[in-house]
Amino acid sequence: MAIDPGMRKLHRGEGQIAYEIYGEGPLVVCVPGMGELRGAYRYNLRPLAEAGFMVAAMDLRGHGDSDATFSSYDDVAAGADILALIEELGGPAVVVGNSMAAGAAVWAAAERPDLVSGVALLGPFVRNPPINPLLAWAFRVAMSGPWVAGVWHSYLPSLYPERKPADFAEHRDRIRASMRRPGYARAFAATTRTSHAPAEARLPEVKAPALVVMGTADPDFKNPSAEARWIAERLHGAEQLLVPGGGHYPQADSPEQVNPALIDFARKAMKLA
Numbered sequence: 001m002a003i004d005p006g007m008r009k010l011h012r013g014e015g016q017i018a019y020e021i022y023g024e025g026p027l028v029v030c031v032p033g034m035g036e037l038r039g040a041y042r043y044n045l046r047p048l049a050e051a052g053f054m055v056a057a058m059d060l061r062g063h064g065d066s067d068a069t070f071s072s073y074d075d076v077a078a079g080a081d082i083l084a085l086i087e088e089l090g091g092p093a094v095v096v097g098n099s100m101a102a103g104a105a106v107w108a109a110a111e112r113p114d115l116v117s118g119v120a121l122l123g124p125f126v127r128n129p130p131i132n133p134l135l136a137w138a139f140r141v142a143m144s145g146p147w148v149a150g151v152w153h154s155y156l157p158s159l160y161p162e163r164k165p166a167d168f169a170e171h172r173d174r175i176r177a178s179m180r181r182p183g184y185a186r187a188f189a190a191t192t193r194t195s196h197a198p199a200e201a202r203l204p205e206v207k208a209p210a211l212v213v214m215g216t217a218d219p220d221f222k223n224p225s226a227e228a229r230w231i232a233e234r235l236h237g238a239e240q241l242l243v244p245g246g247g248h249y250p251q252a253d254s255p256e257q258v259n260p261a262l263i264d265f266a267r268k269a270m271k272l273a
Contacts, residue, residue, distance in 0.1 A: 241258070
C-alpha cells in the first residue's frame with residue numbers, strides 16, 4: 001500500500017525526522033511513544049490505508065531512523081515535529097499518539113487547531129503521574145548510562161502484561177539495535193526526563209474531537225480506566241475505548257479492537273461519515 005516505498009526524511013534544523021507513508025486520502029499521522037519505533041504501528045498502517053487514508057508513521061527524535069542530534073526531546077519538540085510533518089504532507093490530519101506522543105499530540109492540537117482535525121490518544125501520558133522521589137531517582141539512574149539499551153530491552157515485556165504480538169521478540173530486538181547506535185542512548189535518556197506539564201496545561205484548549213484508548217492492564221497507570229476518564233473529561237467528553245487486558249501498546253497487542261475504533265474515529269473527525 002505504500003505510495004512511495006521506503007523511508008523519507010523531514011528536515012528540522014538540528015536534524016531529520018524519519019517517516020514513511022502508506023495509502024492515499026485524508027492524512028493520519030501515527031507517532032510512537034518513548035523508546036519505541038514507528039513500527040509500533042505495524043498492525044495499524046495497512047488497515048488505515050485500506051480504509052481510504054494516507055497514513056504517515058514517524059519516528060521520534062533520537063529514535064529509530066530519526067537523528068539523535070537535537071537539543072530537545074520533549075513533548076513540545078515532538079509536537080512541533082508533528083505539525084511540521086502535517087504541513088509538509090498537506091493537512092489537516094488526525095494525529096494518533098501513543099504514550100508520551102499523546103502529550104505531543106495534545107500540544108499540537110492546541111497550538112495549531114487548523115492543522116489537527118482530531119487526536120487519538122493511546123496509553124496516553126498527558127500529565128505527570130505521581131511518583132515516589134526514590135523511585136524517580138532510581139529510574140533516572142537506570143535510564144542514564146551505557147546500559148540503557150539493555151535495561152529497556154528487559155523492561156519492555158512488562159508493558160505487555162497479558163499478551164504480546166507474534167513478532168514481539170523481533171520488534172524488541174530492532175529497538176535494542178537502534179538504541180545501541182552512537183548518540184541514541186543519550187537521546188533516549190533525555191527523552192525519559194520529559195515533563196508532561198505543557199501538555200496538561202493545554203488540554204482545555206483542544207477543540208478537535210478526541211478518542212482515548214487505554215488498555216485495562218496498562219502497568220504504567222495505577223488505574224487505567226480512571227486515567228482514561230480523567231483525560232476524556234478534560235477533552236470535552238472525548239470518546240473512550242477500554243481494551244480488556246490490553247497493555248501500554250494496545251494498537252500492537254489488540255489491533256483487532258483498536259483498528260476499527262481508529263478508522264471510525266478518523267472518518268468522523270474528518271467528517272467522512
